[in-house]
Amino acid sequence: MSSQTPIPALDEASKRELEGFLEQEQAKAKLQASIHELTNTCWNTCITGSISSKFSKGEAACLENCVDRFLDSSLYIVRQIEAQKQQL
Amino acid sequence: MSSIFGSGSSSSSSSDMTARKDQMKQQISQELAIANAQQLINKINENCFAKCITKPSTSLTSSQESCLSQCMTLYMAAFDQVSRSYVARITKERGTAGLGL
Numbered sequence: 001m002s003s004q005t006p007i008p009a010l011d012e013a014s015k016r017e018l019e020g021f022l023e024q025e026q027a028k029a030k031l032q033a034s035i036h037e038l039t040n041t042c043w044n045t046c047i048t049g050s051i052s053s054k055f056s057k058g059e060a061a062c063l064e065n066c067v068d069r070f071l072d073s074s075l076y077i078v079r080q081i082e083a084q085k086q087q088l
Numbered sequence: 089m090s091s092i093f094g095s096g097s098s099s100s101s102s103s104d105m106t107a108r109k110d111q112m113k114q115q116i117s118q119e120l121a122i123a124n125a126q127q128l129i130n131k132i133n134e135n136c137f138a139k140c141i142t143k144p145s146t147s148l149t150s151s152q153e154s155c156l157s158q159c160m161t162l163y164m165a166a167f168d169q170v171s172r173s174y175v176a177r178i179t180k181e182r183g184t185a186g187l188g189l
Contacts, residue, residue, distance in 0.1 A: 009105075010105060010108070010109065011105065014105055014106075014109050017109065018109060018112060018113070021113055021116070022116065025116050025117065025120055028120065029120055029123070029124075031174075031178075032120075032124045032127070033127075034174065035167070035170055035171050035174055036127050036128065036131055036167075038170050038174060039131065039163075039166055039167045039170040039171075040131055040134075040135065042166065042170055043135055043163065043166050044135070046166075047139070047162070047166070050139070050155075051136075051139050051140060051155050051158050051159045051162065052158065053158055054162070055162060055165070063166055063169050063170070064169065064173070066170070066173075067170055067173035067174050067177060068173060068177060071177055
């Protein structure tokens, strides 16, 4: 308790700046987490053959489309659920 | 009146504070970068193990090792492709509607 090194106190402007920076980094972390998840999903969906030195033509095309179709699916599902909600 | 006694003694000059602030920022960025790299390594191991080591034996064979090294390269290429597609899509959606990150 007593051996803590003194930390120069931060003024209000610096605190706000750090809060903003932290929010930005958290958004970055979230984006990175989504990319890891998507890579995992697309890898499992597209890379069905055995591993060689490069992707097959089909695999490369699948990977190229995978993210956009995943997000299209997500939007489609949300729209469907909203449509169903309105029928109630 | 307390300001003279309260905060004047510990030399927290503005350059001290800026240094401290920059140090914190750098530390945060670095930790995030490390976590991101670790996550990529874990995913590569998970997926490339599944692809290459279908029957674990007493040691890795040379063909399993070459499969692993090719798989690493391919997984990183896939990661790259997914990053590019995802960022492009987000940029596009952000132009038209609110972003749902």
